[in-house]
Every structure is written in C-alpha cells, then in structure tokens.
Amino acid sequence: DSGVTQTPKHLITATGQRVTLRCSPRSGDLSVYWYQQSLDQGLQFLIQYYNGEERAKGNILERFSAQQFPDLHSELNLSSLELGDSALYFCASSDGTGNEKLFFGSGTQLSVL
Amino acid sequence: AQRVTQPEKLLSVFKGAPVELKCNYSYSGSPELFWYVQYSRQRLQLLLRHISRESIKGFTADLNKGETSFHLKKPFAQEEDSAMYYCALRPSGTYKYIFGTGTRLKVLA
Numbered sequence: 068d069s070g071v072t073q074t075p076k077h078l079i080t081a082t083g084q085r086v087t088l089r090c091s092p093r094s095g096d097l098s099v100y101w102y103q104q105s106l107d108q109g110l111q112f113l114i115q116y117y118n119g120e121e122r123a124k125g126n127i128l129e130r131f132s133a134q135q136f137p138d139l140h141s142e143l144n145l146s147s148l149e150l151g152d153s154a155l156y157f158c159a160s161s162d163g164t165g166n167e168k169l170f171f172g173s174g175t176q177l178s179v180l
Numbered sequence: 181a182q183r184v185t186q187p188e189k190l191l192s193v194f195k196g197a198p199v200e201l202k203c204n205y206s207y208s209g210s211p212e213l214f215w216y217v218q219y220s221r222q223r224l225q226l227l228l229r230h231i232s233r234e235s236i237k238g239f240t241a242d243l244n245k246g247e248t249s250f251h252l253k254k255p256f257a258q259e260e261d262s263a264m265y266y267c268a269l270r271p272s273g274t275y276k277y278i279f280g281t282g283t284r285l286k287v288l289a
Binding site for chain 2: 098122123138168
C-alpha cells in the first residue's frame, strides 16, 4: 500500500453538477499531483501543489480548481461538468525534495451522465 | 511541445522471449525519464528511472538522446511481467511529469 488515499472511489453525477475529489498524500509527503486519465489519452497532468502552494500547472480547465490544505490533503473541484469530464482522476504524492518517485492513489472514477 | 509517445497500445510476447517497450520523447533540454508500471488490481508504481541506471525485475532502459528514446527492455519475459507500462518525462527545472498513453504488455505462456 503506497499510502495515498483517494475518495470517493466512484462518483456518478449529471452534467452541470459540481463534485469534489479528495486526496490524502503519503505520510511525510509534501507534494500532491493530480492527473486525469480518459480513454486512450494516457495520464494528463492537471496541477501540482507543494506544501500548500501551487507549484506547476498543466492542462487544467478553468472549470476545475484545486487546493492543498494545511494538513496537506488536497481537493480537486470540478464544476459545470460535461460528459467529456468522465475519466479516472489520479492523485500522486512525493516528498517534493528532489526524490522524483511518485506514489499514486487508486483513483476516483468519475462518470458524468 | 513536450510529449511522450508510446507507439504500441498492446504488445504480446511469449514467455522467455525478449521484450522491448518503445518510448520516444519530444523535449529540447535534458530530460529525466521514468518507467511506471501498473499490475492488475494494483496502483501505478515506479519501475525505474534513467538517472539511477538500475535494473529492476530484469528490466533496463537506456536513454538515447540522439534518437530521443527511452525504450524498456527485458531479455526474457515472464508471465508476471504482464501489466500496463507508462513512460514519463520530467523536463529539467520543472515539477511536471508528462506521461505517455501506455503500452499493455501481455506475456503468453
């Protein structure tokens, strides 16, 4: 067990709705990454936080936002959901100190109907 | 644009045969490259990284800057190697990890 916890495991919602995905990093890790995996798209980097601050940004839509809290857990907020947002959302953590090993969570499967 | 390309979605080999999973990258600077693996019902995990020049579970990968490739190789495939393999690039000076679309390796008995 890598120690990265993502909740919920599955989420089914309707278009136009807003959802929040949660990630708790591995104990001691300060950095959290969010990835989106759609069919045939591979892992698309969304955003990274380090110790509460945004550190890197990828192809994250304006409808999506994220934050990392003082206890280092992170939330990814997806709003005005569209059918195309259906995907597996992964969170990963690392110590952020130059050790480039990412530890992944098991993902949240989002289905937008 | 920075990109990682894994041209094969699926690669099937027989047990004991050599295996090579291809990875090409697009990046003008000095890259850091990684292979991640996801076994059935397990989480995505790091297999190896080029800076370590290590061999993990019999797998090796050599960075070829001229061909901008980082192919993963194993001389004799085992059934337990069956998994999804992802190549990833981290551009120098950044904290972004860019993943390829993955290759599913099936090792047949």
